[in-house]
Amino acid sequence: MSAKKRFLLIDDSKSIHAFVREAVSPLGFEMVSVFDGAQGVAKIQADKNFDFILLDWEMPVMDGPTTLKELVKMVPHIPISMITSKNSFENLKEMITIGAKEYIMKPFTKDIFLEKIQTLCPVETKVS
Amino acid sequence: MNVEIFNYFSKFIEKELGIVYSDFNQFQLQARLEEVAKSLSLPSIEAVYEEVRRGMLESRKQVLLDIATNNETSFFRDKSVFDAIQAILLSDLGKNHKVKIWSAASSYGQEAYSVSMILSELTAQGHAVNGQILATDIAERVLARAKTGRFTQLEVQRGLSAPFMLKYFSTDGEGWWKINATEKQRVSFAKQNLRQSFVSLGTFDIILCRNVLIYQSVEGKKDVVDRMAQILNPGGYLILGSGESLLGLSQNFESKKVNNVIVYQKAALASKLVA
Ligand SMILES: C[S@@+](CC[C@H](N)C(=O)[O-])C[C@H]1O[C@@H](n2cnc3c(N)ncnc32)[C@H](O)[C@@H]1O
Numbered sequence: 001m002s003a004k005k006r007f008l009l010i011d012d013s014k015s016i017h018a019f020v021r022e023a024v025s026p027l028g029f030e031m032v033s034v035f036d037g038a039q040g041v042a043k044i045q046a047d048k049n050f051d052f053i054l055l056d057w058e059m060p061v062m063d064g065p066t067t068l069k070e071l072v073k074m075v076p077h078i079p080i081s082m083i084t085s086k087n088s089f090e091n092l093k094e095m096i097t098i099g100a101k102e103y104i105m106k107p108f109t110k111d112i113f114l115e116k117i118q119t120l121c122p123v124e125t126k127v128s
Numbered sequence: 129m130n131v132e133i134f135n136y137f138s139k140f141i142e143k144e145l146g147i148v149y150s151d152f153n154q155f156q157l158q159a160r161l162e163e164v165a166k167s168l169s170l171p172s173i174e175a176v177y178e179e180v181r182r183g184m185l186e187s188r189k190q191v192l193l194d195i196a197t198n199n200e201t202s203f204f205r206d207k208s209v210f211d212a213i214q215a216i217l218l219s220d221l222g223k224n225h226k227v228k229i230w231s232a233a234s235s236y237g238q239e240a241y242s243v244s245m246i247l248s249e250l251t252a253q254g255h256a257v258n259g260q261i262l263a264t265d266i267a268e269r270v271l272a273r274a275k276t277g278r279f280t281q282l283e284v285q286r287g288l289s290a291p292f293m294l295k296y297f298s299t300d301g302e303g304w305w306k307i308n309a310t311e312k313q314r315v316s317f318a319k320q321n322l323r324q325s326f327v328s329l330g331t332f333d334i335i336l337c338r339n340v341l342i343y344q345s346v347e348g349k350k351d352v353v354d355r356m357a358q359i360l361n362p363g364g365y366l367i368l369g370s371g372e373s374l375l376g377l378s379q380n381f382e383s384k385k386v387n388n389v390i391v392y393q394k395a396a397l398a399s400k401l402v403a
Binding site: 081087088089090092093096100101102103104105107108109111112115116119 | 281282285286287289290291293294297298299303305
């Protein structure tokens, strides 16, 4: 087995952190939590050892699009997915153009979430 | 629901669709019939039973048949199958003519539109491959929506990556994701019961018959795949759902592995017999 996969979740909603933690727990990923964009950028400045990043759109201090622009400059090799209730084609296009790899629209199901995680960070999983 | 009512409806559905409800799925049938009662504004399953015994109206019959079907599907369901379809489209099969593809139990249309997106991808990569897709289903409810080419947010997130959503869809003001015109135009929709004759459909190079035969009895399965063999062009392929197999069902095909997926190619001898 390869090293434990590690990801950063940047989202101001506690319930999303709880959901994600629960959803990925069978995969054995290590999740690092921060609650706004500025914290996210600071975290990545100090530590670039992540396999992927999940990023909310609407957050205090620094919003998702601004954070995305920063992160794409700092760590262009780390795939980033937005996780958002901005659900139009234009929103999707804007984020993919900036450099997001995936786009998870709320509401979503756990199955959809895990499928998206799989495209960001392919791992061998046993389907239960 | 008493035994008499259960037997009546399970026989009706088996006769019309070939779908077998054993005692084992009695709860499933019961849940579906409760939906029927609701959508017909009747108070109970017993009331539905009384009504249909007095003589079944065509419109009521369709409600029953629609609800008896399981329409579970997604874009690129079992991704490896679509990789195999892509390889087949790039093989000799796709040379010099428009490849004709039939999605034989298309549900909301994701399977057919996925193939259409593959054709667009291949064209964009410079391959001279051209195709046309017929998508059919027994359930009018799902067909009606499939034809619009519109999908919910949950549906587009299943099986489609963000770049594919961007490339092949747009949103309208109401939250629907609509497939683009080029991918839509390749697909036409029609109602077709797999229990009934296929002769009016024409012939095909690839038939997708996925996740629908599971509901048929062995005899029903044999009958469907034999008639599919008759309308496949020589060298054409039948593709079943992952986990489904033609084993013991038909002599008309040779099983072949394409990209690690088992597909069924119409046997040379069988093609001569039909031609
Ligand atoms: C589970 S879906 C499969 C959809 C798609 N082929 C896939 O694999 O994702 C099965 C579909 O078969 C249709 N179906 C069931 N019995 C049928 C019959 N006798 N003739 C035609 N379609 C039928 C149902 O209406 C339903 O939409």
